[in-house]
Amino acid sequence: MPVDVKMGTFWSLSFALTLGTLVLGSAPKGPWDSFNYAPASRTVWAKSIKTVEGTVHNAHNLITKTGIATLSGNQSYITLDFGIEVGGLVSLRFNSVSPSSGLALSFTESPLFINPLASDDSTESSADRSLDGIETLDTPLSHGLWSQPSYRMRGGFRFLTIVSTSSAPVSISNVSCAISFSPHFDDLRDYKGYFYASDPVFHDKDFLTKIWYAGAYTVQTNVLPVDTGRQVNIPRGWANNATLGIAGPILVDGAKRDRNVWAGDMGVSGSTMFVSTNDLLPFKNALATMFSLQNPATGLLPMAGPPLSIVGSDTYHAWNLIGTYNYYLYSGDETWLRGVWTNYTKAVAYMESKVDSTGLMNVTSLGDWGRLAGDGYSAPGNVYLYRVLTTGAELATYLNEPDLANAWSTNATVLKAKINEVFWFPSAGMYRDNSTTELCPQDANAMAILFNVTTSEEQANSITKGLTKNWNELGAVAPELPDTIAPFVGSLELQAHFHSRNDDLAMDLLRREWGYMLYTNISVQSTLLEGYTSNGSLFFRADRGYHFDPTYTSHAHGWSTGPTSVLTFYVLGLTVTSPGGQTWTFDPHTSGLTSAEGGFETSLGWFGAKWTLSNGGKIFSATLDVPKGTTGQIRVPVEGAVSVGGRRVEKDASGFVRLSGGRQSIMVG
């Protein structure tokens, strides 16, 4: 890491001078750090007492490390509040016990399910399907420090209830949780990227910064030691000691559950990791696990890794391939790409073999993110195939396989025309799910914009406008999964609005959907929900295959973290456009804000920016700091002559100014 990498930014230099501290190789320090949800220590103690029931003396002592509380009477209990989502192994000290004393623990993410007789639900198959039960400590209890056995680790919770299970008193102290996620981080707050902007409209001006950090922390809670997966098919209770893949740490879908690799989820969480921690190893390990399980005969990749090991989804198959592209784009890790290339091409061929004489893919493996239908000649399946072919062609070019790149590009062009011919539904001004329905799904329409299936600005604008018809005050309700707000697909829609430069719509959706998730007191106010019903309740319905009870909902789900990368890529406006950031774009979407700053790291170094709009939005100024030796293009958000480093520069025909890397100041107006 070059020494001047992050010291060099104009603004961080001024912070360095003010605060006197800067850690090289980490994001610059600044006021944004106070919005980082990650705890300062890998062992955490409760922040407050949520509930006390029965006969409990000095309950408040348990928010200190040494104070003692005493529970007397069967079913007396204390509920501790850790203040944020945490997960790991609990320990506590017994200061006084009698031979007949008993104690049990129960856990929950949402405060709605605080219950001395049960934890919220993390298992699919326990006898009591709706609840995980309590963890009863072995008796007789003994003096001294007790620690949870490792298989009993609870992956995600905010509230811990400690209940006396006998009439004999028991005195305890020092109740803590040893965080188990992101095991390779000594300092969970040591991010490589940051984001900071003030929201001039929302009830909390720090909303945008908070949601960026909430997404980042959510994904940190989804990075697991490889041997701490959720066991399936256990008769009762829970066990988190299953093997998740070929190497760890590994990226999974959720902290409490499923604690399992899922291909689609990485389509959002992989990008979150990149811009926040730049910790791409867990992403690679998850993808590598999926490739290692490829069906040797057909080329089909799994939908979910072990222990669920679910096979049978053409769309999640595609997400594995899109994830591979994203991983390579962010990391520039060509060695790994070459290692999986044979499997990758075979997986593309699997999809191509499903294209029949109609020119469309016939989707036959139906698993997906929970939506209904989607089989046959469906819009989403074909939009995914288009993305696979175009990104595959890029990868083939990087690997010097021009013939393959051409063949995939040619097929992509033909497919794009076919999708527009068959699925475009003029009366709705959107794509429909298939040629016999009037339903215009959220997923295929959002992705069509994002993946450039649309052929004009007018078409994209018509879609984004159409998508707003699905909105209520809490977010975007998916027509293809009635009564459900699915922030995974919402994350794609959010990008689609920015991508088509409908920034006001994007900001509106962001404030509705993520504004709900971050602040609602039925969740954990630090990590992001997997999904909810259209009225905000926790009954996350997916009518195909599973019916969730409300306590099964995950409150820390990486697929809901779209805003983190979106704020960096679109609002800050800095993206990488070739592997590792050899080329990049700086194209801020000011979105009604007056300033934003942030950045991220790649193996080439620091990519940072800070922009300001002044004089009623007429003057735009920015500082940009990207590695020397790279090249990029900038697009400015206001009219007027552009100067870089005080010198006038010209825009090209598409409105971009070409620049090479280094530090520069940009001024317009």
Ligand SMILES: *[C@@H]1O[C@H](CO)[C@@H](O)[C@H](O)[C@H]1NC(C)=O
């Ligand atoms: C997981 O823990 C359970 C309960 O202790 C044990 O029976 C099982 O063998 C463990 N499995 C693994 C893979 O360690």
Ligand SMILES: *[C@@H]1O[C@H](CO)[C@@H](O)[C@H](O)[C@H]1NC(C)=O
């Ligand atoms: C404690 O209360 C629970 C729930 O009411 C009951 O099932 C259990 O038998 C009681 N235990 C003792 C030791 O009284």
Ligand SMILES: *[C@@H]1O[C@H](CO)[C@@H](O)[C@H](O)[C@H]1NC(C)=O
């Ligand atoms: C308190 O708990 C921490 C974390 O488990 C442990 O390291 C420490 O030794 C405990 N101290 C006492 C006095 O129990």
Ligand SMILES: *[C@@H]1O[C@H](CO)[C@@H](O)[C@H](O)[C@H]1NC(C)=O
């Ligand atoms: C490619 O797939 C085969 C199974 O078809 C698997 O054995 C092998 O490990 C995979 N290779 C990689 C690099 O994942």
Ligand SMILES: *[C@@H]1O[C@H](CO)[C@@H](O)[C@H](O)[C@H]1NC(C)=O
């Ligand atoms: C799609 O493929 C399946 C399996 O081969 C076949 O049963 C079905 O008829 C095909 N659908 C169409 C519309 O051709």
Ligand SMILES: *[C@@H]1O[C@H](CO)[C@@H](O)[C@H](O)[C@H]1NC(C)=O
């Ligand atoms: C391109 O599409 C044609 C027709 O579907 C197919 O036969 C061919 O295998 C495809 N090429 C590649 C490289 O996938």
Ligand SMILES: *[C@@H]1O[C@H](CO)[C@@H](O)[C@H](O)[C@H]1NC(C)=O
């Ligand atoms: C077409 O899409 C609609 C809406 O998703 C769905 O209900 C229907 O089953 C689909 N039809 C076919 C033939 O797949």
Ligand SMILES: *[C@@H]1O[C@H](CO)[C@@H](O)[C@H](O)[C@H]1NC(C)=O
């Ligand atoms: C998107 O597709 C159009 C053709 O419809 C093409 O001209 C354009 O280059 C594509 N954009 C990107 C970023 O690939």
Ligand SMILES: *[C@@H]1O[C@H](CO)[C@@H](O)[C@H](O)[C@H]1NC(C)=O
């Ligand atoms: C959430 O806040 C509302 C309104 O203040 C309150 O009525 C409700 O009890 C709270 N719910 C929880 C679970 O704290």
Ligand SMILES: *[C@@H]1O[C@H](CO)[C@@H](O)[C@H](O)[C@H]1NC(C)=O
């Ligand atoms: C919210 O929606 C769920 C699921 O549709 C329903 O069960 C519940 O009654 C609704 N709650 C309210 C307050 O309307």
